Amino acid sequence: MFKTSRNAELLPGLSTAPDGVQFWSYVELEVTWLWFYLQIVEDDGNEAFRSMLMVPSVPLLEQVIAAQTEHAWLEQAYLVNPGHMNKAGRWMMEPLLEISSIRDAQGNVLGHQYRVEGDRTYSTSASQPLDTRMSTHVIFSAALHLRG
Structure with missing residues (x-):
C-alpha cells in the first residue's frame, strides 16, 4: 500500500548493509x-x-x-x-x-x-x-x- 521511489532513497550506500536497512525521505500512499x-x-x-x-x-x-x-x-x-x-x-x-x-x-x-x-x-x-x-x-x- 505504501510505495517509494528510488529518488526518495536517502544514504543509498547503506542499503547494502547486512540487515537490509534502507532510508527513505518519503513514502506514498497509493x-x-x-x-x-x-x-x-x-x-x-x-x-x-x-x-x-x-x-x-x-x-x-x-x-x-x-x-x-x-x-x-x-x-x-x-x-x-x-x-x-x-x-x-x-x-x-x-x-x-x-x-x-x-x-x-x-x-x-x-x-x-x-x-x-x-x-x-x-x-x-x-x-x-x-x-x-x-x-x-x-x-x-x-x-x-x-x-x-
Whole structure:
C-alpha cells in the first residue's frame, strides 16, 4: 500500500548493509484508505528504544500484535483515516481503542469496525447498522494490546 521511489532513497550506500536497512525521505500512499500508526518499544534490558511503524492493513496489524514479547511491545496505536470515512472532510489521526471484524452468519468477514477516542466509530462494512444476523470479533483492544 505504501510505495517509494528510488529518488526518495536517502544514504543509498547503506542499503547494502547486512540487515537490509534502507532510508527513505518519503513514502506514498497509493489509495485513499485508512492505515495505522504504531509506536513500538524495544527494550534490550539496558535501554528502551521507540520507533513508529506505518501499517497499511488489519492483517499486518494482527501480525504486529502476535509478535509482541516481553522485550518488544506496542505502546501507542492510532487510526489514520481519510475524510470520506470520518466525515470531517480531511485526514485525521486518532487514538485507536478497538478494532472488531464484522462477520455474517457463516463467519465470513464483511468488514471492520474501528472505535477511536471520543467513542467515535467508523466501519468498512457495507451493512450499516449491524443487522441481527451479523456478529463482531475483537481483533485489537488498546486495554489488552497496548503497554505503557
